[in-house]
Amino acid sequence: MKKQKIKFIGITIFYMILLIFSLLCIVQLIRVNSYPDKNELKYEQYTYVNHEYISMGKGYYEYHIYVEEHDEPLKIDSFVEDKIDEELLALLKKGDVITVCVYDKKDLDLFLLMFNDVDILSYNDYLSEHKRNNNAGIVMFSLISLVCIIYLIKGSIYYKKTGECFIR
Numbered sequence: 085m086k087k088q089k090i091k092f093i094g095i096t097i098f099y100m101i102l103l104i105f106s107l108l109c110i111v112q113l114i115r116v117n118s119y120p121d122k123n124e125l126k127y128e129q130y131t132y133v134n135h136e137y138i139s140m141g142k143g144y145y146e147y148h149i150y151v152e153e154h155d156e157p158l159k160i161d162s163f164v165e166d167k168i169d170e171e172l173l174a175l176l177k178k179g180d181v182i183t184v185c186v187y188d189k190k191d192l193d194l195f196l197l198m199f200n201d202v203d204i205l206s207y208n209d210y211l212s213e214h215k216r217n218n219n220a221g222i223v224m225f226s227l228i229s230l231v232c233i234i235y236l237i238k239g240s241i242y243y244k245k246t247g248e249c250f251i252r
Contacts, residue, residue, distance in 0.1 A: 091249045096236065103232035106225040113218045113225070122207055125185045125195060130154070132180040132199075135173060147173075149197065151182070158184060158192045160205055163217050167209035172199060 130151035138146050145165060148157035160168065176182070176199060185195040185207065197204040239250040 085247060088248050092243050095251055099232045099235050103229055106228040109225045110222055113221045116218060119211055127183050127185055129181050129183050132176050132182045133178055156192055158194050160194050164205060164210050164213045167205060167213060169204045172202060172204050
């Protein structure tokens, strides 16, 4: 009986921690899902040097855009790599002036990239891909939260009735 109580408490703590973690992830994804209006963007012009398509780990790639004005590259993440006009990007030559909107000055992550007023990466494409990805995360963590809540309720009722842990 005491062994079942310890097991029940341990599993309940695990599910509570998982529930708190998933709820925090949902809040973070909702918070991240707020992007500035297109009219609020601050456009900057930089002198293009070159670009690379870099592997950042298992299945994650980034475009690194090098410009004369920064030692570190500007970055376009893998969520939007399918939306990049790679033909136009390939046509860029050293010294070309590109227009960008940097949303994170520290990491130099880009919202958009243009050359001669033509989008290489549009803000609308950036928004749609990131919102789609964030919404998928919200759904996934909501399901995890639901499973945790169901276990906590069902497991508590089962333990109260039988004195045994729901998960064997």
